[in-house]
Amino acid sequence: MKKTNLKKHLNVALILLIGVFVIYSIYVHLEYRHYVNQSIDRNYDNLSMISVRGNNLANRLEEFIHLTTEKEKISDEKNELFYNWRIVNGESRSIYSYSFASSTIHMGDASSDWDLLWYSLFRVDEFISGMTNKFLEHHSYSISSEEKEKMDAVIAVFRTINEEQENELLDIESILQSIKEPMLIIDDYYSSTLERIGR
Numbered sequence: 176m177k178k179t180n181l182k183k184h185l186n187v188a189l190i191l192l193i194g195v196f197v198i199y200s201i202y203v204h205l206e207y208r209h210y211v212n213q214s215i216d217r218n219y220d221n222l223s224m225i226s227v228r229g230n231n232l233a234n235r236l237e238e239f240i241h242l243t244t245e246k247e248k249i250s251d252e253k254n255e256l257f258y259n260w261r262i263v264n265g266e267s268r269s270i271y272s273y274s275f276a277s278s279t280i281h282m283g284d285a286s287s288d289w290d291l292l293w294y295s296l297f298r299v300d301e302f303i304s305g306m307t308n309k310f311l312e313h314h315s316y317s318i319s320s321e322e323k324e325k326m327d328a329v330i331a332v333f334r335t336i337n338e339e340q341e342n343e344l345l346d347i348e349s350i351l352q353s354i355k356e357p358m359l360i361i362d363d364y365y366s367s368t369l370e371r372i373g374r
């Protein structure tokens with residue numbers, strides 16, 4: 176009699192344990208799926224913010240280039256150059272932060288595309304930071320024809336991202352294809368990077 180009761184209790188306990196395990200597994204799976212979806216959404220949200228910041232950066236950089244081609248004649252113009260470059264540098268730092276905060280682990284087959292996009296944006300920020308340091312060091316906003324060409328390429332990169340962001344079906348591969356030429360101008364090592372990752 177006691178053996179039968181013990182067996183019955185053990186069976187009930189086993190069924191309860193299996194039930195708890197199944198419910199917990201479903202919960203963990205749903206939580207993980209929610210986390211993955213949040214991570215994916217965060218990447219798209221960050222790219223959306225980058226698009227806005229990048230468009231503003233491109234506008235200010237165009238104004239900066241326009242002013243530098245007219246030379247630094249008067250102090251008012253120097254102030255304009257300072258103001259425009261300050262915004263360019265600030266927006267670039269924000270874009271870097273959004274890129275850095277992104278994760279491509281859960282992007283599936285598109286992970287390598289996202290990685291290359293973030294890498295490209297880091298290289299753009301590196302160029303802008305380098306120019307900031309140069310301006311501070313020389314106390315002058317004069318730029319060479321090569322630097323102007325790179326700045327034009329930066330504008331092209333952010334204009335492309337902004338245009339692509341406005342499409343309903345955002346295609347990272349299409350962005351990468353469109354920014355390839357400007358990136359080859361901005362980053363001297365971009366070509367070898369593409370070769371290394373088989374692109």
